[in-house]
Amino acid sequence: MKLEFLSFDFDKFAQEMQNLKDKKGFDYLVTIVGEDFGPEEGLGCVYILENTKTHERCSVKQMAQTQNDTPYIPTVSNLWKVADLLEREVYDFYGIVFLGHKDMRRLFLRNDFKGHPFRKDWEFNDAYTLEDDVEPNYGLEYYLDKDGKLQCKQNKLFEADDYVINIGPQHPATHGVLRLQTVLDGETVKRIYPHFGYIHRGIEKMWEGMTYPQTLALTDRLNYLGAMQHRHALVGVIEEGMGVELTDRIKYIRTIMDELQRLDSHLLYTSCVAQDLGALTAFLYGMRDREHVLNCMEETTGGRLIQNYYRIGGLQDDIDPNFVSNVKALVKYLRPMIKEYMDVFGDNVITHNRLEKCGPMSLEDCISYAVTGPAGRASGWKSDVRKNHPYDMYDKVEWEQCTLTGCDSMDRYLVHINEMYQSLNIIEQLIDNIPEGDFYVKQKPIIKVPEGQWYYSVEGVAGEFGVYLDSRGDKSPYRMKMRPMGVSLVGAFDPMLRGQKIADLIATCAAIDVVIPDIDR
């Protein structure tokens, strides 16, 4: 999507955003992109919004005002709850403070980190220390006083007699290095403060110094179970910017590969849910079948996790001669196996008792917290990007968007199971009809994207995955930002789990499918 920014007066910004939400129905905040627009323009933010009824999208650009070297913008976290974490991210990377935000702390970087690394004038520094990080036990709230001066006050994070435990960063149930600072009252969860950044690799900053073909290499290492989709979003935004027309063969193969990747990820997901709840046997069933999916992809791409298959203008190479027959055999093999997972684990009464009513979240909250993907669809939100903003072959094949209404962890599990059947349906319809043609549309040796801003999103394995590109016509991007799937999911843990038991945190975390390198980037 080529972005045409709306812009408002600084003083009216909060009111206009309220209007967009209430009157025009833009109730889903896709992402907030912080950006350093250069020395003349200064720092600012780009907001991308969607109307969940009409699926219309719009974008707003807001420049920050500055006092005492501190740039500031009014918060929108009172309108869209997901903005809570997104604004903290912008604060961390750009130092823009949000007026009225209750908890301005760093989100990804250590508290003793010097400066804000995404500013263009930041001096590169990769020194580190092995000392423990000293974390503040308060969040800052900035506001303008009567004279219009920027002031701040401290908001306490914990009460004096709160019992706080850290789950992570080295914990098997958080699927990586997520850290959840959990405030407990007995066994009941009172509050969860997520801490990111334990695998923050600064990919977006590295991109700014790379040529476009170089940027591709890093996407596969985000959510390593969604390598194809991540790469798809990135090549998608670059191709849209350059106006590349793809052949049908490329579109077919990309769609099939995306769905194979989704199967791979969902198989691991169903296994891991079982493992996190203590059912190790069911875990082995899923991992056994995942190897068959990997075989199919590996014959063509050569990789098991890191595929490196898509490139700007097409694919790295043509499909393997045996690919079609192998995929057909796989589809035939997998259908009864998915039934088997349900027999072994999904329909088990213990599983139902464990997951039902666990980590509930209503449809309104899901939209406000931007819980996309299977987790949102389990609450009835028709959020599938493949339906709402079809790309490649998705509008030409017959498949259903799986939604349920249970709003809990059990339905999140069932949506994943249903989606596997849908993926198989999509693959079945396409695999016999892959048209002849080129697998690669030849590009110039040096790829440059014309000036402009684009946003392109695909349905990742756990939600919407999008890439925002701001190009100034160079051979490397001026600013590229991802919309990770996991940030909003983790942001929703707190409302989901307040009042629930601590053991339900593990079950909810398992059923919602977060992968941490995707969050931290």
Add this chain to the structure above:
Amino acid sequence: MEVRKPHIKSIPYEEWNDNESLEKIIDELHEGGVNVVTGSLDQLINWGRSNSLWSLTFATSCCGIEFMACGCSRYDFARFGFEVTRNSPRQADLIMCAGTITHKMAPALKRLYDQMAEPKYVVAVGGCAISGGPFKSSYHVVKGIEEIIPVDVFIPGCPPRPEAIMYGMMQLQRKVKIEKFFGGANHKQNAEERELGVSNEELTFRNNLGDHRREPIVVTEVPEDFKIEEVKA
């Protein structure tokens, strides 16, 4: 007697890579002579230790999934005794460092390493753990975990295939097999410790928190209504 060359079933000694560094270690062990009694006991204990290496799962990113795949049906590294993974450093023999280590994570990795009991080993899995890998130019990535902790085996790849991970683990087995357990691997006291007469753990503790454990704890601000009831005889 001599320290025997390590033997791994099904792969002949000559076919292993990096035999030189192993032989160098053996030569160093020979310098002091090998006692017949402890040498024989060493062989027995090392046979047991090398066939039940418990790893601390420290999977931060992609390599961790390949490590999981190793443990599952197709590759099944239970065949070699690696299947027990521990989530507590106190119970683990080695750190399987599978993934990128960032600046925020580095203190946690160091602390986990310090918490492990001797003898302990470190396996660096994947490009990121070895040198920073594709993220070498980042501002927030440690360029190889060897900057922080000593590494025994490097397994290159991005991510390494399960076969490579198993090969690396078997290289570690070979290293374990030639160690002197008695008076060697389980007693790594350095000169500083010997002089002070304190354990390694206590030293690390002191470095981090200062020597406050020796100070008596004085309770102040006792509430006025707080009375110690006398125990009736």
